[in-house]
Amino acid sequence: MKLYDYKPAPSPRRVRIFLAEKNIEVPTEQIDLRAQSQLGEEFRRLNPQCAVPYLVLDDGTGIGESMAICRYFEALYPEPPLFGRTPVEQGQVEMWNRVMEFDGYLAVAEAFRNAAPGFKDRALPGPLPLEQIPALAERGRLRVARFFDALDERLGATPFVAGDRYSVADITALVTVDFAGWIKLGLGAQHGNARRWHEQLASRPATAA
Ligand SMILES: N[C@@H](CCC(=O)N[C@@H](CS)C(=O)NCC(=O)O)C(=O)O
Numbered sequence: 722m723k724l725y726d727y728k729p730a731p732s733p734r735r736v737r738i739f740l741a742e743k744n745i746e747v748p749t750e751q752i753d754l755r756a757q758s759q760l761g762e763e764f765r766r767l768n769p770q771c772a773v774p775y776l777v778l779d780d781g782t783g784i785g786e787s788m789a790i791c792r793y794f795e796a797l798y799p800e801p802p803l804f805g806r807t808p809v810e811q812g813q814v815e816m817w818n819r820v821m822e823f824d825g826y827l828a829v830a831e832a833f834r835n836a837a838p839g840f841k842d843r844a845l846p847g848p849l850p851l852e853q854i855p856a857l858a859e860r861g862r863l864r865v866a867r868f869f870d871a872l873d874e875r876l877g878a879t880p881f882v883a884g885d886r887y888s889v890a891d892i893t894a895l896v897t898v899d900f901a902g903w904i905k906l907g908l909g910a911q912h913g914n915a916r917r918w919h920e921q922l923a924s925r926p927a928t929a930a
Contacts, residue, residue: 724749724790725764725775731826731900733774734930735787738892741927743798747776755839760848771848788818791889803889810884817875817883817890825868825897832861832904865906868897869915876914887925895922 724740726733726749740747752758752773759771768775768785776784776793784790795804805811834840835858844851872894875882882890898919901907908915922928 722747722779723777725752725768725773725777726750727752727754727773730754730773731896732772732787734899735889735892735896736774736776736790737930738896738927739791739803739889740794741930742803742887742892742925743794743801745794745798765848769848770846772846788822788889803887803892805883805886805888810886814883814888814890818888818893821872821882821890821893821897824864824871826893826900828861828864828868829897829900829904829906830861832858832865832906833900835861836904862904862906865901865904869901869906869908869912872898873908873912873915876918881918891918891922895919895928 724733724736724747726737728751752764754773758764759768759773765771767777768783770785772785774785774787774790776790778784784793792804795802803814805814834844834846835853835855840853842850842852844853844857872882879885881887882894898908898915908919
């Protein structure tokens with residue numbers, strides 16, 4: 722088994738934190754996104770989506786998408802459960818993880834990729850060259866600001882994003898907040914609940930993965 726990874730990138734970090742929380746060790750290979758190795762013939766043959774993380778099992782089966790990889794490991798190693806225990810918890814975790822991804826993570830990605838000079842003509846991950854749209858970068862920043870407010874409100878109501886327990890939704894939210902640093906946006910003084918939560922998560926050893 723091998724996990725194709727790129728240490729500085731946010732999506733594979735979601736998987737690395739997840740694995741570390743479960744104490745699972747998987748051999749990794751770095752795909753240098755700065756050098757655009759994801760677009761090279763060798764990696765493209767493995768994963769036509771040209772993105773990391775990407776997991777290849779011993780029988781050659783490939784699993785892309787960070788959440789698909791996490792679900793695979795959750796099924797193999799259910800403890801500690803990070804996608805919820807009971808049906809209600811599972812529904813809540815799924816909901817909040819999607820909210821964190823769609824409203825938060827994708828907003829940061831929109832703002833970052835449509836503005837960063839290094840991503841000229843690479844406004845979306847994947848094999849298709851796509852032009853940057855500056856208006857999307859601006860809209861992304863507004864969405865991120867709104868996301869921080871919503872995250873703070875949620876964390877004023879519950880200790881963790883999906884309720885009383887730490888879950889994959891916290892991983893997505895944490896990676897999103899740190900990713901926002903790339904576009905120089907961060908939690909403000911008014912986001913006391915989210916700041917407390919972020920500090921608490923930062924002290925979990927897995928967060929450094
Ligand atoms: N939805 C995918 C997104 C994967 C993704 O966007 N990965 C980025 C790194 S964070 C990537 O490989 N980018 C390649 C590129 O920009 O061409 C997932 O969750 O795994």
